Amino acid sequence: MAAKKAPKSSQRHEDAHDTSAEYLEAPSPAKHNPFESMLARFDKAAEKLQLDPDVYRILRQPDRELTVSLPVRMDSGRIEVFTGYRVQHNIARGPYKGGIRYAPDVSIDEVRALAAWMTWKCAVVDVPFGGAKGGVICDPLKMSATELERLTRRYTAAIADIIGPDRDVPAPDMNTNEQTMAWLMDTYSMTKRYTVTAVVTGKPVGLGGSKGRRTATGFGVEFVTREALAHWKIAKPQKATVVVQGSGNVGGIAAERFAALGYKVVAISDVNGGIYNPKGLDMAKVMAHLASKRTVAGFGGAQAVTNSQLLELPCDVLVPAAKEDQITAVNADRIQAKLIVEGANGPTAADADAILDRKGVIVLPDILANAGGVTVSYFEWVQDRQGYFWEEDEVNTKLAKMMKAAFYDVVAYQDRYKVSTRIAAYMLGVDRTARFTRLRGLYA
Ligand code: NAD
Numbered sequence: 001m002a003a004k005k006a007p008k009s010s011q012r013h014e015d016a017h018d019t020s021a022e023y024l025e026a027p028s029p030a031k032h033n034p035f036e037s038m039l040a041r042f043d044k045a046a047e048k049l050q051l052d053p054d055v056y057r058i059l060r061q062p063d064r065e066l067t068v069s070l071p072v073r074m075d076s077g078r079i080e081v082f083t084g085y086r087v088q089h090n091i092a093r094g095p096y097k098g099g100i101r102y103a104p105d106v107s108i109d110e111v112r113a114l115a116a117w118m119t120w121k122c123a124v125v126d127v128p129f130g131g132a133k134g135g136v137i138c139d140p141l142k143m144s145a146t147e148l149e150r151l152t153r154r155y156t157a158a159i160a161d162i163i164g165p166d167r168d169v170p171a172p173d174m175n176t177n178e179q180t181m182a183w184l185m186d187t188y189s190m191t192k193r194y195t196v197t198a199v200v201t202g203k204p205v206g207l208g209g210s211k212g213r214r215t216a217t218g219f220g221v222e223f224v225t226r227e228a229l230a231h232w233k234i235a236k237p238q239k240a241t242v243v244v245q246g247s248g249n250v251g252g253i254a255a256e257r258f259a260a261l262g263y264k265v266v267a268i269s270d271v272n273g274g275i276y277n278p279k280g281l282d283m284a285k286v287m288a289h290l291a292s293k294r295t296v297a298g299f300g301g302a303q304a305v306t307n308s309q310l311l312e313l314p315c316d317v318l319v320p321a322a323k324e325d326q327i328t329a330v331n332a333d334r335i336q337a338k339l340i341v342e343g344a345n346g347p348t349a350a351d352a353d354a355i356l357d358r359k360g361v362i363v364l365p366d367i368l369a370n371a372g373g374v375t376v377s378y379f380e381w382v383q384d385r386q387g388y389f390w391e392e393d394e395v396n397t398k399l400a401k402m403m404k405a406a407f408y409d410v411v412a413y414q415d416r417y418k419v420s421t422r423i424a425a426y427m428l429g430v431d432r433t434a435r436f437t438r439l440r441g442l443y444a
Helices: 008-012 019-024 034-049 053-059 108-124 145-162 178-192 213-231 251-260 283-293 307-311 350-359 372-386 392-417 421-440
Strands: 064-073 079-090 096-103 131-137 168-172 241-245 264-270 273-276 303-305 317-320 339-341 362-364
Touching (some): 034 421, 053 421, 064 108, 064 145, 079 096, 079 108, 096 145, 096 178, 096 372, 108 372, 108 392, 145 178, 168 178, 168 372, 213 251, 213 317, 213 362, 213 372, 213 392, 241 251, 251 264, 251 283, 264 283, 303 307, 392 421
Parallel strands (some): 096 131, 096 168, 241 264, 241 317, 317 339, 339 362
Antiparallel strands (some): 264 273
C-alpha cells in the first residue's frame, strides 16, 4: 500500500479555524499536474462554501491508494512486470466508483485526480457512489488480446480484496472496454466462486450490462449542451456549430448524436489529427471512414487540421473529448467557442480558468458534462442487483432527466454564489459530499 502523503497546506493549518486563511494559503497548482488542477478548483469551492476545516482536510486527500506489481507472461514467453494503481478517494455517499485506464503515461497523480473527480461527479448527478479510479502503465496498442486478458486478470486478482458491489465498482475508461470488464467480472467471480455481475459496470449487454451504457456519456454531453444553449440563449441547436476533439466512446458518439439532431459538426479529430469543414461534416460518412481506416484523418471533403488548430476553430460549442490539459494558459486566449462542454476528464488545466472567464467563455465542466457514463453505470449496478433489465428508452429517459436536474442544480449554485459554472459544479459536489461526511461522523 502506498503511503498517504498529506498535503503540506493542510498540515500547516492543522489547528486553523479561520477558514479563509486556510484556503488562501493553499499551494498554487504546479503546471499541469491533474491532481493539483483538481485541488486548485476544490480549494476555491471550499473557500466559497466556507467549508468546515475538518471536513476540508478529510475531502482533500484520497481514502486509500493501492499500487500493485503485475507480472504477466507475454506471447513471446518472457515475463513483463507492469505497475497498476487503484485510488479510492471518498466513500461518504456510497461504494467507490470509477473507471480503469490503460495507457503508457498513467501516473499516480493522474489516477488521484480522476478518483477525486469521480467523487464530485457522482455527487453532482446525485448517484449514491463515492469516487475511485484505476490505471495500469502499459501500451495497449502494442499488446495482443491474450496479453491484455492476462494483464486484466492479474490486475483484478491484485485489487480483488478492495473491490466488490458494495465496496468499489470499476468501469471502462481510456483503452479499456466491454471485453475488459467481462474479464474483470469473470476473474472476480472466480475468487468468490459464484458470478458477481455488479462488481463492475460497462459490461456487455447480456452479461449484466445495461442497454444505453455505451452511448451514455456522449448522449449526456448533448443533453447538457442543449440545456446550456437554451439557458444562456447561445444558439438554437439547429444553428449551433460544434467542434469535437476525440472520436472515441465519448467524442465519436457525441458527434454522431449532435449531427443526428441537426447541430452542425464542423470538425472532429483523433490522436492522428483532425478534419474541418465549415459547411458541416457528414458524420455518418466520417464514422464509416473511422471504422474502416481506424482514424478520421484522411477523410475526403474536409481540410486537415492539427489537434491544437482544431481547438481554436470558430464555433459555438467546443467539446474536448480526448484527454487532459488540452486547453491551457498557452492557448486559452485563442479559443473562439462560446461554450466548452468537457467530454474528457480534465481537458482544461486550472491555469486556463481565469482566461476563459475573462473572455466570457462558458464551461460545462467534466464533473457535470461527462457524468452520463456514471449515471448509466449506476443504472447498470441497480439492474444487476435486481436481476431485472430495462429497455433502452427507459435508460435514456431516466438519463436525460438526471442530467437536466444536475445542470439546473449547478446553475442554482452559480446564481447563488456568483461563481463560474466550474466552481459552481465543484461547490455542488463538495457540498453534497461534505453533508454525508458530517452525517456519518467519524469512526473511532
Ligand atoms: P477512447 O479511448 O474511446 O477515445 C479517446 C479518443 O481520443 C480517441 O479518438 C483517440 O484517438 C483520441 N486521442 C487520444 N489521445 C489524443 C491526443 N493526444 N490528442 C487528440 N486526441 C487524442 O476514450 P473515451 O472513453 O472516449 O474517453 C475520452 C475521455 O473521456 C477521457 O478523458 C475519459 O476519462 C473521459 N470519460 C469517458 C467516459 C466513458 O464513458 N467512456 C466517461 C466519462 C469521461
